[in-house]
Amino acid sequence: MSGIADVRVAGQEIRLEHVSKSYGTGLAADDVNLIVPAGSFTVLLGPSGCGKSTTLRMIAGLEETTDGRILIGDRDVTRVGVAQRNLSMVFQSYALFPHLSVAENITFGLKVRKVSRAERQRRLQTVASVLGLEALLERKPGQLSGGQQQRVALGRAIIAEKPVCLMDEPLSNLDAKLRHEMRVEIRALQQQLGFTMVYVTHDQVEAITMADQVVLLNGGRIEQVADPRTLYARPATMFAARFIGTPPMNLIPASALPVEALPRGTRSDDMIGVRPEALILDASGPVRGVVRSVEYLGSDTLVDLDVDGALVQARLPGQDMPAPGTLLAFGHGPDDLHVFDPATGRRREGGVVETGLPRQSN
Amino acid sequence: MEQLLVALGSMALGVGACALYFWGSNRLLDLVFPARSAHAAANIRRANLIRPWLFLGPAVIILTVYLVYPVLNSIWLSLHGRTGEEFVGLDNYVWLFGDDGFRESIRNNLLWLVVVPAASTFFGLIAAALTDRIAWGNIAKSLIFMPMAISFIGASVIWKFIYDVRAADVEQIGLLNAIVVALGGAPQAWIALPFWNNFFLMVILIWIQTGFAMVILSAALRGIPEETVEAAVLDGANPLQIFLKIKVPQIWGTIAVVWTTITILVLKVFDIVLAMTNGQWGTQVLANFMFDWMFRGLDFGRAATIALVIMALVVPIMIWNIREAQKDA
Numbered sequence: 269m270s271g272i273a274d275v276r277v278a279g280q281e282i283r284l285e286h287v288s289k290s291y292g293t294g295l296a297a298d299d300v301n302l303i304v305p306a307g308s309f310t311v312l313l314g315p316s317g318c319g320k321s322t323t324l325r326m327i328a329g330l331e332e333t334t335d336g337r338i339l340i341g342d343r344d345v346t347r348v349g350v351a352q353r354n355l356s357m358v359f360q361s362y363a364l365f366p367h368l369s370v371a372e373n374i375t376f377g378l379k380v381r382k383v384s385r386a387e388r389q390r391r392l393q394t395v396a397s398v399l400g401l402e403a404l405l406e407r408k409p410g411q412l413s414g415g416q417q418q419r420v421a422l423g424r425a426i427i428a429e430k431p432v433c434l435m436d437e438p439l440s441n442l443d444a445k446l447r448h449e450m451r452v453e454i455r456a457l458q459q460q461l462g463f464t465m466v467y468v469t470h471d472q473v474e475a476i477t478m479a480d481q482v483v484l485l486n487g488g489r490i491e492q493v494a495d496p497r498t499l500y501a502r503p504a505t506m507f508a509a510r511f512i513g514t515p516p517m518n519l520i521p522a523s524a525l526p527v528e529a530l531p532r533g534t535r536s537d538d539m540i541g542v543r544p545e546a547l548i549l550d551a552s553g554p555v556r557g558v559v560r561s562v563e564y565l566g567s568d569t570l571v572d573l574d575v576d577g578a579l580v581q582a583r584l585p586g587q588d589m590p591a592p593g594t595l596l597a598f599g600h601g602p603d604d605l606h607v608f609d610p611a612t613g614r615r616r617e618g619g620v621v622e623t624g625l626p627r628q629s630n
Numbered sequence: 631m632e633q634l635l636v637a638l639g640s641m642a643l644g645v646g647a648c649a650l651y652f653w654g655s656n657r658l659l660d661l662v663f664p665a666r667s668a669h670a671a672a673n674i675r676r677a678n679l680i681r682p683w684l685f686l687g688p689a690v691i692i693l694t695v696y697l698v699y700p701v702l703n704s705i706w707l708s709l710h711g712r713t714g715e716e717f718v719g720l721d722n723y724v725w726l727f728g729d730d731g732f733r734e735s736i737r738n739n740l741l742w743l744v745v746v747p748a749a750s751t752f753f754g755l756i757a758a759a760l761t762d763r764i765a766w767g768n769i770a771k772s773l774i775f776m777p778m779a780i781s782f783i784g785a786s787v788i789w790k791f792i793y794d795v796r797a798a799d800v801e802q803i804g805l806l807n808a809i810v811v812a813l814g815g816a817p818q819a820w821i822a823l824p825f826w827n828n829f830f831l832m833v834i835l836i837w838i839q840t841g842f843a844m845v846i847l848s849a850a851l852r853g854i855p856e857e858t859v860e861a862a863v864l865d866g867a868n869p870l871q872i873f874l875k876i877k878v879p880q881i882w883g884t885i886a887v888v889w890t891t892i893t894i895l896v897l898k899v900f901d902i903v904l905a906m907t908n909g910q911w912g913t914q915v916l917a918n919f920m921f922d923w924m925f926r927g928l929d930f931g932r933a934a935t936i937a938l939v940i941m942a943l944v945v946p947i948m949i950w951n952i953r954e955a956q957k958d959a
């Protein structure tokens with residue numbers, strides 16, 4: 269019986285240097301600098317229209333760069349054709365060939381590259397058993413469920429045994445339960461097979477749960493590159509602070525909080541970020557507000573507070589249901605306040621602006 | 631001037647009468663079965679049963695008069711003599727299947743049937759694929775499509791000039807002969823060249839139908855999801871492989887519809903043959919053969935028999951064509 273070990277490949281590093289893409293009406297990618305380490309699972313995350321697909325398609329070669337260089341495994345591929353970049357891709361629509369059977373879909377690439385029939389069959393069996401597609405090989409894509417089509421698309425990507433795999437929102441057409449299963453499965457597959465993954469999603473949960481490294485994009489620019497923990501615990505910009513976490517991090521003008529509660533070096537016009545789940549009921553705490561509304565979520569309760577004119581959300585554990593109008597006071601842990609410079613939107617760290625962007629040293 | 635006024639007047643009258651009919655009959659139905667009385671529900675149900683027939687009625691009647699009646703009358707005529715008076719049983723059919731002209735027509739129709747739809751669809755597909763990718767593709771498309779706007783007779787007149795032949799010692803005004811002479815050959819009477827002249831006539835219809843095939847197939851090609859093409863590119867397929875293995879198979883349904891549509895047209899081909907050769911020099915086809923017996927032979931029985939043969943050939947293809955077109959939609 270053949271297994272996963274037969275299809276293991278060595279991932280390659282991907283490097284984007286000052287990559288820009290213009291569609292005539294503004295930049296879809298704006299001076300993107302990025303290193304995707306070999307064998308890593310890197311997620312491009314951001315709201316719709318921020319340039320994730322554009323960036324991914326430039327790596328694939330389906331879109332030309334307007335500026336900058338793209339390197340895959342030390343080879344400059346900026347002007348190299350799609351097929352010569354040695355990568356595979358899973359599309360949001362799956363892009364299965366409707367007239368070919370599952371088996372033919374999966375082996376299409378091998379066939380075009382004139383891989384022998386016996387070798388094709390061998391690899392097909394391996395991939396089919398890894399993805400549980402054995403019983404479906406003779407069907408046409410139209411006779412498969414969404415989840416099964418998704419598996420075929422995955423099979424088509426991994427049978428090629430390419431060092432790099434790109435995926436553009438591959439789970440967005442699945443229902444919630446299946447999406448969760450596939451999340452786990454894709455992550456496991458990537459770790460077992462060892463290829464470098466660049467994965468596009470607008471869903472922060474997908475990014476946080478799957479990634480080794482998250483690249484947060486906004487308006488064609490990189491906001492932050494970090495592992496999921498860092499992204500959550502130390503957002504580099506106000507955008508990152510608001511984008512990650514549900515509900516999003518509170519941003520309060522420093523002037524709304526008592527001076528003694530603020531970290532040292534905070535200026536009066538700075539914005540203070542604090543997560544709803546970091547606020548802990550504490551009668552002597554520095555964050556004081558009047559309850560405006562209460563939202564019961566089952567496992568916990570979300571309260572909207574009026575803190576000196578600013579709206580602040582706090583997450584209360586369990587069954588606490590304060591009545592609107594109640595005055596509540598909250599404390600927080602030592603690292604739970606984040607200071608942002610409103611002029612740049614960047615995080616302020618002891619007077620030093622931390623960018624989180626890997627910069628070229630040129 | 632007066633004619634124009636009469637034409638405009640009758641057009642206005644016709645459209646007005648139609649509008650009045652649809653509006654009036656609908657109104658009448660609502661008055662007979664008001665949706666308000668105690669029986670509102672029953673009335674609405676009854677009115678809805680009748681309403682489709684009010685709207686379909688005129689079309690059904692016209693179809694009956696212009697389609698069903700002629701078919702029945704043709705069958706009746708085919709069983710009668712040249713004036714349609716004395717009953718002759720199956721004599722017309724017996725004559726037909728022994729007739730040389732009919733054999734020649736069938737052979738030529740089969741030739742047309744094989745060559746014209748295949749060539750038109752093939753060239754149309756090539757033109758659609760090539761013009762989709764280039765900047766001046768739309769100009770090229772309009773040029774290829776233009777012959778569609780010319781009547782078959784008009785096209786035949788144009789091609790008569792291309793195939794025209796003059797005596798060897800005067801200057802050739804036919805394009806084809808001019809080229810042949812320029813290359814040092816002897817001028818030919820192309821349309822009188824047995825057997826091959828069939829193909830020279832077919833070229834005219836191919837010239838016209840390629841535009842039609844191109845337009846339909848070009849729309850179908852654009853309907854192919856771009857991502858399937860990109861996936862094939864990623865898999866390393868070259869443009870020819872993508873065209874043959876990814877694009878063409880995805881538009882098979884449309885190709886079949888284009889093919890059969892042209893096939894039906896070819897089975898009825900008439901004007902081109904009439905205008906170019908009138909069926910001489912071995913170019914006879916069924917429709918022209920029928921026309922010959924109808925208006926030159928003045929034999930209604932034989933003409934009707936030929937007409938029925940044409941119908942028997944067209945109908946199955948037509949049914950298949952309509953089914954396929956609906957499957958596509």
Ligand SMILES: Nc1ncnc2c1ncn2[C@@H]1O[C@H](COP(=O)(O)OP(=O)(O)O)[C@@H](O)[C@H]1O
Pocket residue numbers: 291295296314315316317318319320321322323
């Ligand atoms: N082919 C195109 N032509 C013009 N503008 C485009 C094209 N593709 C994308 N864009 C624009 O580029 C921006 C980024 O698009 P995209 O990369 O698809 O975003 P995302 O995948 O993050 O949702 C958007 O503003 C979009 O309108």
Ligand SMILES: [Mg+2]
Pocket residue numbers: 320321322
């Ligand atoms: Mg996208």
